[in-house]
Amino acid sequence: MRIVITGGHGFIGSLLRAQLSARGVFRGEPIDELVILDRSAAQSDVAGSGGVSTSTVVGDLAESLDDLFTQPVDAVFHLASAVSSECEADLDLGLRANLDGTRALLDAARRQFEQTGRLVSVIFSSSVAVYGSDAALPMPEVVSESTLLTPQSSYGTQKHMYEQLIADYTRRGVLDGRVVRLMTVAVRPGRPNAAASSFVSGIIREPLAGQGSVCPVRPDLLLAIASPRRTVEGILTVAEAERGDGPGTLTGRLPVNLPALTVTVGDMLDSLERLGGKEARARVTMREDPAIDAIVRSWPARFDNARAFALGLGADEDMDAVVAQYIEDHASGTVDA
Structure with missing residues (x-):
């Protein structure tokens, strides 16, 4: 099994990589290779263990897809994105990083299925920023996955758009899309970033x-908020859940709010x-x-x-x-x- 983690040198990506490497299996199958895609080659201080082969592809997501898909891909954890304040300050940056890059990734997964019949599971990290209160439709005090989304930032809008496209590609059967909405992760180590949170x-x-x-x-x-451990646990649980209608299964194509x-x-x-x-x-x-x-x-x-x-x-x-x-x-x- 070959697994790709975009944004894999980021904090959550590094924790996820460490977990997968230590376990050595995903959905009951041995992991043959973890491929880390990031704009930087810097190694994280969170190291994995176990015997899983790990490689790194450095560069822009859209420009790196040909390299990623030279060999079959079984699962992609798509964590890479421009963050909230960045997207609000620079609309074009958010559109390039979040819309163009994600669309290119989904279409690469689709091409693999159409050419080889091998389905890619795409686990997409979305955000609570997809919610918002509109003057014509105030947000309820308690929200769920069925709450109508009216995001109030460009970042939230971009995440919402790809939640819908992933659901549609899943409906069409060209990939297995799973959307996990992350809470604000606290406490993160490292330096402050450009996220509003x-x-x-x-x-x-x-x-x-x-x-x-x-x-x-x-x-x-x-x-x-959610701690780093709970966040990674949630991502992996949704990624490995069986689809179905019974207890403990992933029903339908709705996202899962952690x-x-x-x-x-x-x-x-x-x-x-x-x-x-x-x-x-x-x-x-x-x-x-x-x-x-x-x-x-x-x-x-x-x-x-x-x-x-x-x-x-x-x-x-x-x-x-x-x-x-x-x-x-x-x-x-x-x-x-």
């Missing part, structure tokens, strides 16, 4: 490392103080950024997770457990380069 990890990570951090939203802001822990920013800061001390909390400066606040407040915070629960998935226990997981996994207390 970057502060969610930053207000925990930097203070624990003895550094200052700016919180651009009010303490009452509600967030739906289970969310709903907390306020104030709850997060309280947890930081409990586990890191008053000094850590004092390193967080509250300074509102209307642009960031507008994007993040458009995302839902409460979910009906019946679809994920039916697959055996669950949310993190509480915010203290999320922070404790970060401390355990990154015991040095430093912000990784």
Whole structure:
């Protein structure tokens, strides 16, 4: 079995690669090769184990597909994308990275099936940014996969468009598409990125490392978060679920919203103080950024997770457990380069 991970040197991609490499099997079959596609050749500090052969393809997604598909591909975990604030600041960047690249990937998978009969499973990482509240249709307090989507950002719109195209390609039988909507992942190690949600990890990570951090939203802001471990568990569970109508199966073509822990920013800061001390909390400066606040407040915070629960998935226990997981996994207390 040959598996591709796009964005495989990113944080979630690296964790996913480590899990697959350590297990050595996917859907009960041995993994022959993991192919990591990323724009950078830099190796992650999250190493896999086991005897799975791993190779790297460096470059733009659309331009790398000929290399990727010179050998048959069985599954693609499509994690690569331009992130929320990037897409809002530069529409063309988002269209190129998220729309053009994903369309090229889906069509490469389709060509493989049409030419060889070998079906590619495409596991697509979508986002809660597909939701939003429209003046004509306010978003309900609790959302589910059946809630009408009215995204309020270019990033959310681009994710929504490809959720629909993947569903249609799956309906037509030219690929096996599975869409997983990720919550805001916290706590991420490393440096802040251009995602609107970057502060969610930053207000925990930097203070624990003895550094200052700016919180651009009010303490009452509600967030739906998931720890890195829960996120990777959810992606793999949806990827390996059998299709069907019975318990524990993946029914229909709807996405799966991963289970969310709903907390306020104030709850997060309280947890930081409990586990890191008053000094850590004092390193967080509250300074509102209307642009960031507008994007993040458009995302839902409460979910009906019946679809994920039916697959055996669950949310993190509480915010203290999320922070404790970060401390355990990154015991040095430093912000990784």
